[in-house]
Amino acid sequence: MLNISHNSIDRDEILKNQSSYQEVMRTKASRTLVRLLSVLFFLGFVMLFLPWTQSIRARGTLTTLRPENREQEIHSVISGRVEKWFVREGQFVAKGDTIIFISEMKSEYLDPDLIEKSKNQTNAKEASITSYKSKAEALRNQIDALENNQKLKLKQAKNYLSQQRLKVNSDSIEYETAIINLDIAQKQFARQEKLYEQGLKSLTELEQRRQKLQEAVNKKTSYQNKWFTSQNELINAQLNINTIQGEFQEKIAKAQSDLMSAVSMSLEAESDYNKLSIQQSNYTQRSGFYYIKAPQDGYVTRAITTGIGETVKEGDPIFSFIPSDYDLALQMYIRPIDLPLVEEGRKVQIQFDGWPALVFSGWPNLSFGTYTGRVVAYDKAATANGEFRVLVSPDPDSPEWPQLLRIGSGAYGISLLKNVPIWYEMWRNLNGFPPDFYINEQLKEPKAKKGKVK
Structure with a gap:
């Protein structure tokens, strides 16, 4: 309706001749339905604002x-063969309980006394390390002793060298004295000979003077030889110092070479010992992998590798596990x-x-x-x-x-x-x-x- 006119329209008057309208209005159920629909529409409209x-x-x-804490698969750390199951699927296990046992499959680990033999090898290598260290210590002591002996010998040789220098000086002084005495004896003999020729001295006195001259010559020659001998001994004393140094240096060098060899062998033995220790530890750890245990409290949900005698590889899943907490x-x-x-x-x-x-x-x-x-x-x-x-x-x-x-x-x-x-x-x-x-x-x-x- 456009509401153009203000005059009201009587709907019943207009529709009184319409049979369908009259039929609907005469039915009580139809009026109830209209009211019901109106109420439902009103309620639906109100609910739109709820x-x-x-x-x-x-x-x-x-x-x-x-x-x-989630479901996880338990894997085998080593390759092996399934020997025995200790649980069934769905069973509760505590932390550390053994679930499955697998045996060794690789040829290098089949020896039943492998761990004991490896331990013996490790102990033997450890003993060799001790032996090499003892030898090295003995060589160090030997080197110290040689160095001390060298110091004493050099000190003794230097003292002897000093004595020889003093002796050379003493012999040289005596030699110079002998030369002077010889010169005096020659002059005295010459004067004695002139006096003899002049008849002032006897032949006996001349011969005595000649004898003294000859003694002076002999002393001069003796002291000269003695001086030369002391000089040679001084040279020998100097050479003796070099000889002592050379001998002890050779002995010390040989001892140091033996010491380095002993230290090198000791280090090599320690390296072998560490390798054997690691190998022994690996063998021991590997033996612990034969028994696969529960990592925590939980349930074995499903067995993946099932049959006895079935082989598994490293990292293969064996069963699934779910924690209980x-x-x-x-x-x-x-x-x-x-x-x-x-x-x-x-x-x-x-x-x-x-x-x-x-x-x-x-x-x-x-x-x-x-x-x-x-x-x-x-x-x-x-x-x-x-x-x-x-x-x-x-x-x-x-x-x-x-x-x-x-x-x-x-x-x-x-x-x-x-x-x-x-x-x-x-x-x-x-x-x-x-x-x-x-x-x-x-x-x-x-x-x-x-x-x-x-």
């Missing part, structure tokens, strides 16, 4: 917060468009597979059978399917998760966001807009308090 909690919904599976967490995958809305500490409502629940994602307070968690971490890079993984742990302020939950079970997570009217949420979904992004002030408050200075 509050609705936006959420991010995603499927996920249960896992653990710590990587070492772990902290459950939900890993769910969200779209990249929802990643900016996820932050650590945000609450998530979770519906676990196998636990009946009545879920109203828009009214979480009316949901029944769901459990509460909090976001503890999320990946900084997308997974292979283009989604981001979010880890959710139990909320400490909410009821505990069921005790019978197991790793790998499925779950449905609902991350709660902003409260908006229902009409807005319908309009957002029709247009394909993401949920409203907002910052939870309660989550930011601890960070703000942390930065305050009192």
Whole structure:
């Protein structure tokens, strides 16, 4: 109607001749239906203004917060042959319990006395090290003794050299004295001979003077020879010093060469000893790998290498193992468009597979059978399917998760966001807009308090 005229129109008067209208108006059920539809329309209109909690919904599976608590495969460190199983699948084992025994397969480790023989070799090499060190110590003592003897011999030879120098000087003085005495004797003989010729002296006195002259000549010759002998002895004393130095240097050099050889052999023996010690330790450690033990308390879930006599290689998985004590967490995958809305500490409502629940994602307070968690971490890079993984742990302020939950079970997570009217949420979904992004002030408050200075 355009409401151009202010005159009212009587609808019944106009439609009284219409059979279909009269038929409808005469039926009481039709009037009730109209009223019912009107009420439902009114209620639907009113519900459009009711509050609705936006959420991010995603499927996920249960896992653990710590990587070492997840299911893991136990591998064989060495190659070998399966000899005996000590447990069965699904059995609980404590840390250190033996699960499987494998025997040696490589030819270089088949000797049953391998460790004992290796130990004997190590002990023998250690004894040789001690022997070489003792020899080196003896050679050092010998070198010290030779050096001390050299010092004493050189000191003795130098003293003898000094004595010879003094003797040479003494003999030279005596030789000079003998020369003077010879000169005096010759002059006296010449004067005595003149006096004899003049008849003033007797022949006897002349012959006595000749005898004294001859004695002076003999003394001069004797002292000359003695002086020459002392000079030769001085030269021999000087040569003796060089001889002593040469002999002791040769002996010391030989002892030092033997010392270096002993030290070199000692170092070589120590190197061989270290190699043998490492080899012995490797043999001992390898013998401990024959028994594969439980790394922690848990359950043997599945045997991968099963048969007795079956061979395994290094690094081959033998069985899978799951710890008995772990902290459950939900890993769910969200779209990249929802990643900016996820932050650590945000609450998530979770519906676990196998636990009946009545879920109203828009009214979480009316949901029944769901459990509460909090976001503890999320990946900084997308997974292979283009989604981001979010880890959710139990909320400490909410009821505990069921005790019978197991790793790998499925779950449905609902991350709660902003409260908006229902009409807005319908309009957002029709247009394909993401949920409203907002910052939870309660989550930011601890960070703000942390930065305050009192």
